[in-house]
């Protein structure tokens with residue numbers, strides 16, 4: 621097993637702990653009166669370890685689709701004994717994972733999306749454009765299609781769409797054409813060759829701005845290989861649906877597409893679904909979520925980014941499931957007039973970066 625290089629520093633750790641604490645520090649419904657914390661992206665277990673240390677009455681259900689990451693976090697967390705349940709699963713499988721563990725509801729959920737430092741460091745996984753490796757990019761190496769298969773089989777329109785939509789790449793069509801030309805000669809099998817092809821397809825002035833020219837193409841392929849956005853679109857509502865009243869979800873996203881899905885999923889439940897012209901909220905139409913990160917997403921401080929470059933692109937959003945039907949009907953109990961919430965909530969979230 622490859623040891624992670626250097627120390628993996630969990631992003632926005634103190635703020636995540638602060639946001640999760642009220643949901644975890646209370647009498648729980650799990651056996652032994654414990655509260656349940658789900659880490660949907662356990663990775664190397666940095667956030668999970670800190671939560672277990674801060675909340676001795678909390679159990680962890682830790683998911684990851686990467687078996688190597690789970691092996692590392694297993695070792696790191698073994699001292700917490702029966703408080704730890706690590707499961708090899710994709711995060712949209714959370715309801716099934718919980719039912720297998722005999723758990724119905726949870727108190728706190730964290731998603732720290734994207735790739736881990738372990739995945740980036742392991743040269744043979746093909747995530748990093750800076751290292752030469754086979755073009756794999758699967759987070760779960762036990763199943764699925766590799767980046768190599770995509771690069772060598774997708775049509776020009778399909779490749780262009782992937783690069784444009786998931787990589788927000790302006791030169792998507794040119795890069796796709798270069799890939800098709802190259803693979804007519806021989807299959808593209810290495811990350812270094814792909815990175816070089818991308819660099820050569822981009823006009824020289826554009827190569828000098830916006831970081832490494834292959835960064836957006838590699839991000840796009842990784843998202844396609846792992847079905848990241850469709851999985852995320854299913855996973856977030858599923859996590860909200862298993863929250864105990866008062867339970868909280870915290871999400872750390874690293875690109876705008878994930879953050880947009882997060883923002884929209886939260887906003888949809890943080891506003892009234894009742895008629896806008898009624899002065900009072902009708903039963904069952906009030907907001908079910910309270911936004912905890914108001915005025916858009918929170919970002920890392922300059923000091924944190926200096927310590928941990930991975931934090932540079934993070935956008936954090938968090939919500940709480942509103943406690944009870946009374947509070948839902950009467951917005952005043954959750955800190956705002958009921959009908960104003962219907963109009964204001966979407967604007968709150970639209971300010972996000």
Ligand SMILES: C[S@@+](CC[C@H](N)C(=O)[O-])C[C@H]1O[C@@H](n2cnc3c(N)ncnc32)[C@H](O)[C@@H]1O
Pocket residue numbers: 628629630631660661662663664665666667668683684685686689709710711712732733734735736737759851
């Ligand atoms: C940024 S790392 C998490 C780091 C972790 N918070 C820590 O402190 O060590 C993201 C992890 O999420 C996992 N992951 C990404 N997408 C996933 C999915 N759809 N289902 C389950 N795990 C996923 C990756 O394999 C990776 O290990």
